[in-house]
Each structure stands twice: as structure tokens, then as C-alpha cells.
Amino acid sequence: MPGIEHESGALAINRLEAEQEELKESIGRMREQLDKYRRELAANTGMLKEISAELERQKMMAGLLAVEGSGVQVILDDSSLRSVSGTADSNDFLIHEYDLRDVINLLWMAGSEAIAVNDERIVATTSIYCVGSTVMVNDTRVSPPYLIQAVGNPVAQEDVLRNPAYLKEFKRKAELYGVQFEVNRIRMLTLPAYKGGFPIHYARLGD
Amino acid sequence: MKSRSAQLSLTIVCFVLGLLLVAQFRTQRVTSRTLLSASSADQFVIASSLVENNARLREEMEALEEQLGEYQQATGRAVLEALVEELNKVRIINGLVEVSGFGVEVSIDGPIGVLDIQDLINELRNAGAEALTINGERLTLYSVIASTEDGVMIVNGMKLSRPYILQAIGQPEALETALLRRGGLIATLERNYDGLAVSVIKRERMVLPVYKGAIEFVYASPIE
Numbered sequence: 001m002p003g004i005e006h007e008s009g010a011l012a013i014n015r016l017e018a019e020q021e022e023l024k025e026s027i028g029r030m031r032e033q034l035d036k037y038r039r040e041l042a043a044n045t046g047m048l049k050e051i052s053a054e055l056e057r058q059k060m061m062a063g064l065l066a067v068e069g070s071g072v073q074v075i076l077d078d079s080s081l082r083s084v085s086g087t088a089d090s091n092d093f094l095i096h097e098y099d100l101r102d103v104i105n106l107l108w109m110a111g112s113e114a115i116a117v118n119d120e121r122i123v124a125t126t127s128i129y130c131v132g133s134t135v136m137v138n139d140t141r142v143s144p145p146y147l148i149q150a151v152g153n154p155v156a157q158e159d160v161l162r163n164p165a166y167l168k169e170f171k172r173k174a175e176l177y178g179v180q181f182e183v184n185r186i187r188m189l190t191l192p193a194y195k196g197g198f199p200i201h202y203a204r205l206g207d
Numbered sequence: 208m209k210s211r212s213a214q215l216s217l218t219i220v221c222f223v224l225g226l227l228l229v230a231q232f233r234t235q236r237v238t239s240r241t242l243l244s245a246s247s248a249d250q251f252v253i254a255s256s257l258v259e260n261n262a263r264l265r266e267e268m269e270a271l272e273e274q275l276g277e278y279q280q281a282t283g284r285a286v287l288e289a290l291v292e293e294l295n296k297v298r299i300i301n302g303l304v305e306v307s308g309f310g311v312e313v314s315i316d317g318p319i320g321v322l323d324i325q326d327l328i329n330e331l332r333n334a335g336a337e338a339l340t341i342n343g344e345r346l347t348l349y350s351v352i353a354s355t356e357d358g359v360m361i362v363n364g365m366k367l368s369r370p371y372i373l374q375a376i377g378q379p380e381a382l383e384t385a386l387l388r389r390g391g392l393i394a395t396l397e398r399n400y401d402g403l404a405v406s407v408i409k410r411e412r413m414v415l416p417v418y419k420g421a422i423e424f425v426y427a428s429p430i431e
Binding site: 006009010012013016017019020023024026027030031033034037038041044047048051052054055056058059060061062063064065066067068069070071098101102105108109113114122123124125126127128129151152153190191198199200201202203204205206207 | 295
């Protein structure tokens, strides 16, 4: 029966053609979807670049990047005259945590852009306190001599530090009891990045 | 004449329509006839080329499916989300976004110096303060607390008037304990200054504004 065979051959072709039609439609749909994803990804990549750049900027401000630049180096050290103390308070011969705080605050006032104490970078959450006679910066023990490095305009920084209106008590201690206070301008300082964490548990974005 | 001409145009219309219908009918017939009129050998060739073509189409579809799958995993999106989260955290640290949360409010009235306020801020930071303001001025790493010669306090370049209200977001009990502990900073300040009025109140929800200043780096540049 060649006629029937012939007829079924035509049917097979129709079926194959219908299948082809469906496949083409699917492929068309998928290509459209892919294009959509590609465009989205391109937009994301653009955003990724923008956000990365913004993150770098914010990290720079937060003290999370090592920096270099001109500035001053301040050395604070306990007095070597300690043993000779007769009537004076023994505290007058030592560098205290508040001395470090006051010098650092002055350095910020002088427009410093980055500060480190004995290689501990000062950041927004830094507290400088003492446990007994031990000074802690970023919960890290630091011991004398204290080396404060501050990147900024060396002239402005030195002027503020040497201004007699500031650090009156401390300068008196230096003069009378031999506490060391040395300020040097440096052409190129290198400050390490802050290596601690910023635990944020209570502050939420926005109101 | 009028009716005749109308009749004539109608005839023409019918004739044209008839032609069109025949043409359409013919096209249909021709299509189905090509398939039927094709020899079995031709049908075989057509069918096998269709089978081949459909196989290729299916292959293409599989490749597209795979690509779509890759995009749907959306690794780019995950990276983006992680970056945004980190960025927001650092912005909180830098005081460049408004924040809200639990904490304490410290009110200080009376004679008090810049250094004492600095010590108080240091104490709050030590107790885990995550964000701080004084009289609505957000305190950042670069905030300077100074005073004019006649003792007016200046923060972020703004003059403050008394009472000084410090707001600190953080664990309220830890912040309160750090300030009020026996022999602590507030006790010392109260001993040192006559007529100093200090109060510490735990707050459930405070909103701290953004730092309005700008920080520019002229001397420092990042390494690497």
C-alpha cells in the first residue's frame, strides 16, 4: 500500500515541522531571556565597580588602608629622672594615657589625615585607656617610648603641637621632670592599616 | 443606466473576489499537494533533514539552557550584596549615614572642659559605643572638640551651648555601667567640678544624624 505509506510520510513531516516550530520558539524565548540576564549583569558589573570604588574611599576614611605621606613623628617617653624624684608626684615623671589622647586630639585639630601610635592605627572606635600602668590602644598593649606618627601638613602639625596655648600641663611636666616630648617633621611616613574589627551590633542604618 | 452600471460593478467585484478565493484555494492545495506529490524518496530526504535540523535545534536549546542556568546562579548578585553590606558598615563607622538604635543619653550641665568631654567620649568608645553625637553633631574620627578663648565648645566647627547632650548607640547597660561605676569618670568629674549636673539615661531608640563635614585627603595616599 504505497499510498498509505506516502500519506504517513507526509504526516511525519508535518509532525517534524511542528516540532521544529516549537523548538524555534523556545530558542527565541531563551535568547531573549539570556539577553535580559546579560544586560542585568552588565548593570550589576557597573554597580559593582561603583560600589568597589566607594568602598575603597570609605575604607581610606575609616583607617582600613595603609597610607603614606608627609607628616610629623612625635616621641613621648617617661622621664629618666624618675629615681631622683623627691617631693614631686611620681605621676609627673610618666606619660599617661590622657597625654597620648591630648596629643592625638591636637594632631586631628592640625588637620592630620591618619594617625598611628606604636603602629596601632587610630580609628573611630579607638579608645586609649590604661590598666594599671599599662596603656592600651585598640585593646592592644603599647609601651613607652610612644611613637605617634601623623600624616598631614608637617608645618601646621608642628605649629599646633608647639603652640604654648596647648598641652600646657604636659609641657610643664617635660620641662620640670624630664618627660620626653620630641616633634620631628618627616617627608614620608608609612602608617599601617587598622587590623581590628568594627563590631556593629546596635546601630542600624537609617531611622 | 444608473442601475446597470451598479450591476456591472457588482459583477466585477464578484469576479475579482472569486478569483481571489480560487487563488487562495489553489495555494492551499498546492502546499498539501507538494508534500503528497513528492516522491517517497523526496519525503524521506525532507524528513531526515528535518530530523537532523531538529536535533541541531535541540542541541542549541540545551546550550542556551546551560547558559541560563549559569546566569540564574547569579554569583554577581551575591558579590554585590556582600559588598553593599560591608560598605554600609564602614559608612556607619565613618558617621556618613543616619543610624538608629539602643544606647544612652548623657546630659552634662555646668563648668566642664574640652578635655573632660574628650575623656567622656573615650570612655563611651571604650564601652563599645558604635555611633556618637554631641548636641546633634555626629562624632567621627576626624571630629575635633575645641573651645573658644571664652570657653564656648566647638565641635565639627559648630558652636555648642549648654547643656551638652551626648548620645551614644551601643549596649545601654555596658555604656551606663562604664560611666557610672564607682570611681569612674563621672564620679571623678562631679568631685572635681562644683555644681556639675550629669545624668545618664538609657534609651530604647535614638536616631543619630549624619556627619555633615567632608573629609579630603591631601597628604595621605593609600599604599598599593
